Amino acid sequence: MNGTFRQSMTWLHTWTGLILCWLLYFVFVTGTLGYFDTEIDLWMSPETPVQKASDPVANIRLGQARLAEVAPDSERWFIYPNQSRNRPHMGVGWLEKDPETGNNVFHGENLDSQSGQPLPDARDTGGGQLLYRMHYLLHYFPNRIGYWLVAFATMLMFVGMITGIIAHKKIFKDFFTFRWAKGSRSWLDAHNLLSVSTLPFQLMITYSGLLYTLGLFWMPLVVLGGYGFDMDKVRGLQDILGVEQVEKANEAAPLVAIEGLVTDAADSPQGDQINLVIIDFPGDANSEVSFVMDGIGRTGGENFAYNGASGERLDKPGLELPNASAKFALSMIDLHEGTFAGPFLRWLYFLAGLMGTAMIATGAIYYVQSRKRKTEASHPGFGFRLVECMNAATIAGLLTAIGVFYLSNRLLPLGMENRAEWEVHCMFLAWAACFVHAAVRQREFVWSEQLYALAAVYLILPVINAMTTQAHLGNSLPAGDWILAGFDLMALATGLIALALGLKLRPRREQEAQVVSADVAVQ
């Protein structure tokens, strides 16, 4: 590896990094928040009652009764008997034929584990799920376009990381170097420290993101070509990878009481470990009840299958992945999602995501800082000004916009039409305002004022929450509800950090004086 190779990799790192860094920042922020999607959901629908842990076997009975009532003719039922972090309420789901298209559409509802009746409708909100979905679909775009944009940005991120490793000459030595308050040097050191210390996570999240977004959409050539472009064979793959289909007998037979199939024997499904119960063709002689057990992501978990009319155990192997590469791919995707993570690991995921976010932000800021002295002497060009504006309006502005998203959840009238969509409109309107501010405001004031706005939004959020709901700190702290309290406390912390940074970055007196005198001179 010679010097010129490293130099061209440094060049490539700069440009692959810069060109879509604001989109990547958006993906990282919304994706990182996605690790707390359920918690944000709970905060954003404060009317939904918190449910105590309940007996999963009794929940199966409640679910079966509810489904017999609302979806007797459905082809497939789902019962989620266990309450967990990912699913705070027990629930049911069913497939229903769309009369227009004839396609099966999934319907689901959460149930009260006491009465077995659906939980009261909460306010219309996108919740944490919407933020999470934005990290791969964006918003206001057709899904396909969103996917492609994110996929392309992810590929640039992947190249950016590999070239970054090559560009970085003294990885080990620099890891222990931090030059504080030394202008662009400090930004570079921060960028290096964040990148190197979380490198395995960032590589994993980027590569698995590629598998997610690109695997099927962008790389069909390998699969098609591997089967000689024989479409029948490619379609046949679904049979290998998919679950075996159940044949309907078209002969009515009552469904057994599913709870009776659950026992505590070691070779049968145990109540507290059942993730999901699937019932194919309920009420048919060939109906089938399968239990999907709790496991680590897609690669774990065991299945048990029973005939739904007789209750007889069927000898069916669970979903076996065909080979090591498929296992590797699904393990990567499981690692990306982290649905298996308990509280400690979840916070670690969140922290690693934040550090990735900060890696992107410090890189973008370093680009401006390292060119500042050169451009300050001459007049800053359009490209430089653009990067400078985008940086402030994205790095601080996006967080402000997400704060406004939360605020609008509390402030928009509850009966409003398209309320959930308006929450998103509020978010993007606030973001647009940040861009306008960064573009028209005098350069010296942009960063500090953006940070003040950020601080104001997050500091006011717990106050507005207390004024509009019962889910505020005054109730959540004494009740020990760490999900609701945690949200408000994180908002306060975000606000305080932003305020401190804003005060630190405000133009100093002499600078201000210079600015004013320059203005006078211009006039």
Place this chain on the structure above:
Amino acid sequence: MAIKSSKSRWNITGRTLLAIVPGYLLSNSLALFLVFALPMDRLHGVILGTLLTFVFWAAIIMWVFSIDRLKTAALGILVATVLSGGAAYALYVLEISR
């Protein structure tokens, strides 16, 4: 240095296009070659190939931007695509004739 000495706008545009479109095709044809060359069942092969395509593509992008002359890079991509694609096709023909 590769880029600086020929930092024309057209040169960079050319390298970018070369890395994205032919580079993408090359990464796929390399993977396809492996699918036919490696001794594993077809399903395993295509999944492994898909997993490797991203690594190949990233390496190709980096290679395109590290070569001194744009022409050399273009020629290299062309030759590698023809070779790997041709070899993959030859193996495929051999396989179905067997």
